[in-house]
Amino acid sequence: MTFEIGSTAFPPELTPLLLDWYSRSARELPWRRNPTPYQEWVSEIMLQQTRVETVKPYFERFLAALPDVDALADAPDELLLKLWEGLGYYSRARNLRKAARMIRDEFGGRFPDTVEELLKLPGIGDYTAGAIASIAFERPEPAVDGNVLRVAARLLKQSAPDKSVVREALRPLYPATRRGDFTQSLMELGALVCLPKTPRCEGCPVAGLCRARADGSMGEYPAKTPKPVRRIEKWTVLLLISEGRIALRRRPETGLLAGLPEFPMLPGERTAAEVAAELAEKKFAPGEPEALPAAKHIFSHLEWRMTGFLCRCKERPGDLLWVTPEELRRDYALPSAFSAYRPTAERCGEEGSLSPLAETPPRSRTRKARRS
Ligand code: SF4
Secondary structure (H helix, E strand, O other): OOOOOOOOOOOOOOOHHHHHHHHHHOOOOOOHHHOOOOHHHHHHHHHOOOOOHHHHHHHOOOOOOOOOOHHOOOOHHOOOHHHHHOOOOOHHHHHHHHHHHHHOOOOOOOOOHHHHHHHHOOOOOOHHHHHHHOOOOOOOOOOOOHHHHHHHHHHOOOOOOOOHHHHHHHHHOOOOOOOOHHHHHHHHHHHHHHOOHHHHHHHHHOOOHOHHHHHHHHHOOOOOOOOOEEEEEEEEEEEEEOOOOOEEEOOOOOOOOOOEEEEEOEEEEOOOHHHHHHHHHHHEOOOEEEEEEEEEEOOOOOEEEEEEEEEEEEOOOOOOEEOOOOHHHHHOOOOOOOOOOOHHHHHHHHHOOOOOOHHOOOOOOOOOOOOO
């Protein structure tokens, strides 16, 4: 076994052990059924920051609506965002379409098949380029994501291995065939066996090669990095209802949740009296604002703490969009940051003047997406 202490050289025995294990243990996933470059690409973009179980139905819907690069390149904004609704990180969807247009217009419809070409597409970095090149095109290109990095850190007993170093150390291990399977076997080991908190070493196909396992120090690798401090923003969400219609507005074209619809919001935590005064000043002729439960939503770098008010308005001034509950469901990709308030808005839109608080009020909830 070539395994120098302190080096980043992986033992070559890793390859047959992982391939054998992968043949027996690989999960059946929709994007593995009939893998094409397009499917592999879409699945990898969806899986960024998002769990496999969450992605499955999104992937099926996306492929049914936009089955190939041309369909994606021509997809209208609302359809694209509706298909992505709830996945978050909407710039990923817009980058997918931008890249599809590049493939159609600059690559003549040919899907790029090398890491160098793939890196030219928006939204594709080293990891995704390696995954597509190896899984869809059988090239000996490693794809090092957080899962693979954790496996490498434990195998090599390195506290903070560098992604590019691990990538180069894995390259010589690539077999002559089943290169895509080798890439996926490493990802799968990190997702199913070498888990962040409780690695399942007793069922690990490479336990005999693992330095951390040898002295029981698995929990120390990789070294924990301090969690980023999230900025907290307070917002007051307004569910403005008028004659069965719900008010929405568009977010700015750049920045967080760019261009997406949202319920109107006021900065800060407002009281009912402040909300009533603000709406009266803007000529909404509001009834008494009804307080809704607080909610929060966590973005990667930011936390929204929200209070909410329901206001039935007699007038519809300003440049808001007034939509029916059916139109909201069918045509608008409302970000999941508003999922605590959405059911109340839809119900009140449908029920007219009934109190929203008589039944199933929204609960304070938190959502944080991650991949596993
Ligand atoms: Fe991870 Fe344990 Fe396998 Fe080492 S033996 S790679 S720590 S699961």
